Amino acid sequence: AEYTMILTEMQGRVAVIRLNRPKALNALCDQLMEELGQALRGYDADPGVAAIVITGSEKAFAAGADIKEMQSRTYPAVYLDDFIGKRWEAVTYVQKPVIAAVAGYALGGGCELAMMCDMIIAAETAKFGQPEINLGVIPGAGGTQRLTRAIGKAKAMDLVLTARMMDANEAERSGLVARIVPAADVVAEAVKIGEKIASLSAPAVAMAKEAVNRAFETTLAEGVKFERRAFQALFSTEDQKEGMAAFAEKRPPAFRNR
Ligand code: HXC
Numbered sequence: 001a002e003y004t005m006i007l008t009e010m011q012g013r014v015a016v017i018r019l020n021r022p023k024a025l026n027a028l029c030d031q032l033m034e035e036l037g038q039a040l041r042g043y044d045a046d047p048g049v050a051a052i053v054i055t056g057s058e059k060a061f062a063a064g065a066d067i068k069e070m071q072s073r074t075y076p077a078v079y080l081d082d083f084i085g086k087r088w089e090a091v092t093y094v095q096k097p098v099i100a101a102v103a104g105y106a107l108g109g110g111c112e113l114a115m116m117c118d119m120i121i122a123a124e125t126a127k128f129g130q131p132e133i134n135l136g137v138i139p140g141a142g143g144t145q146r147l148t149r150a151i152g153k154a155k156a157m158d159l160v161l162t163a164r165m166m167d168a169n170e171a172e173r174s175g176l177v178a179r180i181v182p183a184a185d186v187v188a189e190a191v192k193i194g195e196k197i198a199s200l201s202a203p204a205v206a207m208a209k210e211a212v213n214r215a216f217e218t219t220l221a222e223g224v225k226f227e228r229r230a231f232q233a234l235f236s237t238e239d240q241k242e243g244m245a246a247f248a249e250k251r252p253p254a255f256r257n258r
Contacts, residue, residue, distance in 0.1 A: 001042065005032040008039055013050040014194030015043040016187065018057075025063035026056045028109045030087060032066075037090030044094045047257075050198030050205075052094065053190040054117060055101040056110075058183060061126070064108030067135065084109075088141045091116045095206050097197050101190035102126045103183050107165070112141035115150065118209055120176060121190045122168040123183035128176060131163035149216055150176045201239035202257040 007018040017039050019026040026032075036054075043049045056062055065084070073083070091098055091113065100106075100114040103123035111128050114120050130143045138144065139160065148156040151174040158164060171177040181189045197205055207230040214223045234240050239255045246253035 001035075001038060003035045003039065005029075006035045006039060010049070011191050012195055013048060013198040014053060014191045015039075015046075015049045015051075016053045016055065016191065017043075018055050019062055020057075022057055022059075024066065025060035025105060026110065027064060027066040027068075028062050028113065029066035029069045033084075033087040033090075037087060040090050040094050040098070044096055049096065050202065051097045051099065051194035053099050053101055053187065053194055054091070054113070055103070055187050055190070056106075057104065058125070059104040060110070061100070061102040061104060061106040062110030062113060063105045064110050064131070065141070084141050088113075089116075095209070097194070097205060097209055099190045099193055101186045102128075102177075103186050105129075105165075108132050108139065108143070109141050112139060112143045112146065115142065115146040115176075118212075119178045119193070120171075121186055121193070122171060122177040122180050123186040124168050124180060125183045126168040126171065126177070126180075127165045128159075128171050129163060129165035130160045131165075133161060134163045146216075147176070150174070199255070201237065201243065201255040203237050204234055204239060204243075207234060 005021050007020045009016050017036065019032065021027060021032060040052065043052050097119070098117045100117035100120045102114055102120055103125050105127050106114045107129045108131055111130055130139045130147060132139050144156070144160055147159065155174055159166065166174070168177065168180045172180050179189065211227045211230050214226045218226070238258050242255060243253045
């Protein structure tokens with residue numbers, strides 16, 4: 001596919017999508033989100049891809065939705081266009097693990113996009129925030145919900161009501177971020193995680209992701225029941241037999257994704 005606002009490359013079995021509108025700090029306009037969605041759907045359908053990394057530039061993962069594009073929109077227009085629904089939710093429909101490698105600003109829709117990913121790896125330079133209140137609006141791509149679930153009410157209110165940014169250390173302490181690495185290593189670290197995932201059983205990986213995500217969608221009792229069924233179902237895979245035989249035989253497993 002021909003993209004103008006993202007760059008894509010394969011690193012082994014890990015797809016890397018780089019948001020690439022440097023002059024606008026990767027402001028997430030409709031065109032960029034269309035391209036991102038198209039790339040994500042393509043990689044999700046490609047059996048050669050085990051995991052996907054989304055990253056930005058050194059200065060910005062993304063500084064939010066495109067304010068200049070949104071500026072003159074009206075309620076009927078955003079309602080009929082389902083702004084932001086159909087263009088923004090693509091990442092939440094991906095079955096494979098999606099890792100955000102965040103350096104610099106992840107603000108507004110940029111923070112929300114990172115939170116739609118399965119895991120956030122942060123550079124020491126990362127800055128997270130939901131500054132929409134400064135613009136007379138509120139987060140619109142899940143920020144009030146995902147941030148609150150990730151870091152709790154106290155800090156979510158602090159960020160959403162004051163537009164304050166938090167740095168990588170605070171984000172890690174608060175549970176938003178899985179790991180912090182030096183800025184120069186953030187993509188490599190995310191790819192390394194993707195490569196580890198690529199060595200595992202794809203059905204187990206997809207079920208693990210689905211099960212953890214269930215924790216955000218349902219009660220503990222329902223989530224535990226879902227997990228149990230998924231766990232039991234994995235005993236129908238060849239990979240379960242292989243993984244357990246390899247352990248018993250003290251050798252590395254050779255998963256075949258079936
Ligand atoms: C459009 C943006 C932009 C954005 C930056 N730019 N963020 N354009 N939408 N969200 C543009 C600037 O206009 C400028 O263009 C260029 O990128 C560089 O930005 P500067 O402001 O000059 O850089 P700097 O002084 O380093 O400040 C960086 C910054 C600041 C602190 C990140 O740009 C900023 O506050 N940006 C807006 C952050 C924000 O409010 N995000 C939430 C958006 S609302 P020119 O042409 O002047 O060089 C949102 C809603 C999501 O995300 C809801 C779901 C869709």
